[in-house]
Amino acid sequence: MDLFDATPQSQRNILNKDGEVYYYGKIFNNKEAIAFYEELFNNIHWKNDEAIIFGKRIITKRKVAWYGDEPFQYTYSKTTKSALPWTKVLLELKKKTEEVTGETFNSCLLNLYHDGSEGMAWHSDGETALKTNGAIGSLSFGAVRKFSFKHKSTKEKIDIILENGSLLEMKGLTQTHWLHRLPPTKQTLMPRINLTFRTIEC
Numbered sequence: 001m002d003l004f005d006a007t008p009q010s011q012r013n014i015l016n017k018d019g020e021v022y023y024y025g026k027i028f029n030n031k032e033a034i035a036f037y038e039e040l041f042n043n044i045h046w047k048n049d050e051a052i053i054f055g056k057r058i059i060t061k062r063k064v065a066w067y068g069d070e071p072f073q074y075t076y077s078k079t080t081k082s083a084l085p086w087t088k089v090l091l092e093l094k095k096k097t098e099e100v101t102g103e104t105f106n107s108c109l110l111n112l113y114h115d116g117s118e119g120m121a122w123h124s125d126g127e128t129a130l131k132t133n134g135a136i137g138s139l140s141f142g143a144v145r146k147f148s149f150k151h152k153s154t155k156e157k158i159d160i161i162l163e164n165g166s167l168l169e170m171k172g173l174t175q176t177h178w179l180h181r182l183p184p185t186k187q188t189l190m191p192r193i194n195l196t197f198r199t200i201e202c
Contacts, residue, residue: 033165
């Protein structure tokens, strides 16, 4: 199933069962999106991500950053990060994301993909520190990229195109029953910045 329609679909659940995903389309105009992209690219404390796979520490090309209300500890891929204090711009983006989704968030994991060769493998955000069945608000700035879902049991796949300045929300049982990924592509050489607003429960 392919969803290439750029029209906001906030009232439509993209998933046909076992979860909730809403695509709100572009919530920032092009001028705003470009300004936010440049601010985030230049002023976020980016670091290359790390993962431990089969006992070996892997350093990724993709860069990440972790911010929050408190210095929350967040562990994934067998590595732990401590949240940095919010910047003014991140708080502005968090407020907008909360207004659109009706949710509240206390942290944000940011990803910087330098070009289409960098992506994310199939996974679900089921870390124990995250609020159970809590919402994740995902903002995209920069390159337009495909984002994919795959049902864990039926293997059904659903693709959606994430635009510059757009918002996607995942909630409910989505992480329990679905995997998601950012597939690599040769069609773009431009960077993409992704912000995933989350709720950590200590």
